[in-house]
Amino acid sequence: MNRKIYLSVFLVALIIGLMVALQFRTTNSIEQGVPFGRSQELSVELNQLNTEKKQLESEIEDLIQKIQQTTKGQAEAKEVLTEELKKTRLGAGLTAVSGPGIEITLDNPSAGQNKGPGETIFAIRDEDLLRLVNELNGAGAEAISINGQRILATTEIRWAAPFINVNLTRIAPPYHILAIGAPKNLTSALEISGGLGEYLQSLGAQVRIQSYENLTVPGYTAPIEFRYAKPTKGD
Amino acid sequence: MGILAWVIILGGLAIGILAGLNVPFLIPQLYAKYLSVAILAALDSVFGGVRAAMEDSYDNTIFITGFFSNALLAAGLAFIGERLGMDLYLAAVVAFGVRLFQNLAIIRRHLLKK
Numbered sequence: 110m111n112r113k114i115y116l117s118v119f120l121v122a123l124i125i126g127l128m129v130a131l132q133f134r135t136t137n138s139i140e141q142g143v144p145f146g147r148s149q150e151l152s153v154e155l156n157q158l159n160t161e162k163k164q165l166e167s168e169i170e171d172l173i174q175k176i177q178q179t180t181k182g183q184a185e186a187k188e189v190l191t192e193e194l195k196k197t198r199l200g201a202g203l204t205a206v207s208g209p210g211i212e213i214t215l216d217n218p219s220a221g222q223n224k225g226p227g228e229t230i231f232a233i234r235d236e237d238l239l240r241l242v243n244e245l246n247g248a249g250a251e252a253i254s255i256n257g258q259r260i261l262a263t264t265e266i267r268w269a270a271p272f273i274n275v276n277l278t279r280i281a282p283p284y285h286i287l288a289i290g291a292p293k294n295l296t297s298a299l300e301i302s303g304g305l306g307e308y309l310q311s312l313g314a315q316v317r318i319q320s321y322e323n324l325t326v327p328g329y330t331a332p333i334e335f336r337y338a339k340p341t342k343g344d
Numbered sequence: 345m346g347i348l349a350w351v352i353i354l355g356g357l358a359i360g361i362l363a364g365l366n367v368p369f370l371i372p373q374l375y376a377k378y379l380s381v382a383i384l385a386a387l388d389s390v391f392g393g394v395r396a397a398m399e400d401s402y403d404n405t406i407f408i409t410g411f412f413s414n415a416l417l418a419a420g421l422a423f424i425g426e427r428l429g430m431d432l433y434l435a436a437v438v439a440f441g442v443r444l445f446q447n448l449a450i451i452r453r454h455l456l457k458k
Contacts, residue, residue: 117408118349119356121390124411126360127367128383134364135371135379148373 201333202261206252207325210289211296211318213241217282218313231312233282235268238275241286242266244305248298250288252326256280259329276329283315292320377426378419381433381440385418386411388440391447398454414440 198204217232242260245253253260258275265274272279288295296318299306309316371379389411396402418436425432 114402114404115349115352117404119352121386121393121408121411122353122356123360123363125383125386125390126357126362127364128360128379128386130361130364131367131371132376132379132383135373135376138370 201329202252202259203328203333205325205328206289207323208251208289209292209320209322210250210252210287210324210326211292211320212324213284213286213288213299214315214317214319215241215282215284215286215309216315218315231314233284233309233314235266235273237309237314238266238273238284238286240305241299244298245286245288245290245295248290248294250290250295252287252289254287254326256285257327259327261329261333263333276331287324287326289324289326296320377433378422381422381436382415382419384437384440384444385414388444388447389414391444391451395447395450395454398451 195204199206215233215237238255242253242255255266255275258264258278258280261276264276267274269279272281274280298304299316299318301307306316306318389407392410393402393407396407418433418440421436422433425435
């Protein structure tokens with residue numbers, strides 16, 4: 110009987126000690142942390158804030174999409190403008206171009222090649238080059254250069270004895286004229302009987318025409334300035 | 345009450361406290377309230393037992409059953425009160441608190457009479 114009492118007293122003491130210690134630790138941790146009611150409040154607030162955050166996030170996504178659309182539009186516009194600029198530069202002759210074409214080599218008659226009187230005084234003049242350029246343009250040449258000088262809309266070919274000026278640059282014989290276009294058309298335009306080639310040859314000039322699958326015509330590199338011409342409004 | 349009884353009581357307490365301090369888990373905050381009420385009930389039972397022992401009317405069975413049933417009942421009351429949205433554990437706190445002090449007072453008188 111006595112042993113039973115001791116056992117139960119021991120058990121009770123053990124359980125009390127256990128519970129008190131546990132509760133002590135729990136209470137301690139609660140005091141360090143947040144009280145229960147407060148934590149509930151905070152969790153409700155957290156939920157609200159989470160919902161709000163989600164809404165804001167979706168808004169952000171929306172705005173990002175809008176920005177992307179706008180940026181995309183900008184990029185497209187830029188692309189279009191760049192393409193336009195490229196085309197314009199190509200049309201103006203500011204870029205080097207390559208393609209099938211012909212090379213015409215013109216030279217003054219050499220001293221020993223004289224065939225008759227009157228021919229020795231012949232030298233290729235600006236008019237000859239002008240006619241040649243005109244003929245080539247007529248035959249559908251898309252890009253022409255003379256001794257590396259690209260022919261532009263404003264290019265002059267002018268006799269400045271004893272040289273010829275092209276793009277304000279002196280060029281000297283032999284003249285290498287490069288033209289891009291259908292080689293057949295260009296060649297036939299020059300070699301047609303009674304045409305320019307025959308005419309120049311009859312004057313004693315050395316004319317050589319060669320077709321190429323691929324040749325490169327340089328672009329005009331100096332800056333272009335318009336000091337007087339202004340674009341009209343509405344263009 | 346011999347030395348053996350004190351050794352058993354203090355030893356039990358010490359082992360229990362050591363175990364409680366070293367148990368790797370904590371009571372969740374939700375249940376801390378119930379445990380505190382249970383502790384109060386258990387303490388009340390203990391002091392009741394001490395008082396009974398001093399009045400020489402100690403019954404081991406009553407002590408043990410009272411100890412566990414009071415603790416469980418107090419915790420259960422707190423739980424039900426929580427479910428009903430009522431601070432029912434306050435009733436347990438008041439009841440056991442009052443009885444605790446009464447027991448303490450009687451024990452004190454017995455001790456002083458000796």
